[in-house]
Amino acid sequence: MLSLPLPFTAADAFGAAAFAGSCLWPLMKKRRSLLAGQAATNLMFITHYVLLGAHTAAALCLLVVVQALAAMPEGRNRWQTAVFAATVPAIAAIAALTWSGLPSALSSLGITFSTLARWQSDALRMRLLLLVAGAFWVSHNALVMSPFAMASDAFAAAANLLRLRSERRKAALPAAATAPAANANATSGGLAAA
8 A cells, every 4th residue: 555645844844943952952951051942942933833823932932032042141131131021021912912812822821931931040940940831832732733842842841850850869969978977977976975
């Protein structure tokens, strides 16, 4: 039996490229690398969503690029704060102008949590908030039927969870190394006192 391949559209091509970017940025260790990876990946998602007709998500992805670039420099100065703060009311404005029901609501909630994440100076808090944002985005992407974006969300969540687990283990190592010494001191101190 002869089977014909499924058509691969331009939306699929940009979705696949965005998925590839999504596979790379969560693996980055440094905050600036995480942000640069998010910006590059979202440039591809913009075109993907436009081609799918998900205009709220496309416009919100543009805000993600602006936020990531504004949050990149270490420390906070007035211009960064102003640019980043301006994106917050822009989320509501974009949702209102491109409203298409539940997909718009879900993508708006997703970017709201990722906005909070990108403004964090701590990578751990950033990853936790990105996990919350991902739950809204995966719901959105299921509604707009984007398997590449859903796969991207799943991969990003898995990578962030693995990185969180790794960071948690690293933090536990110094505590575990000092615990036996502290217990030994407590035991010998108790014996000497007896």
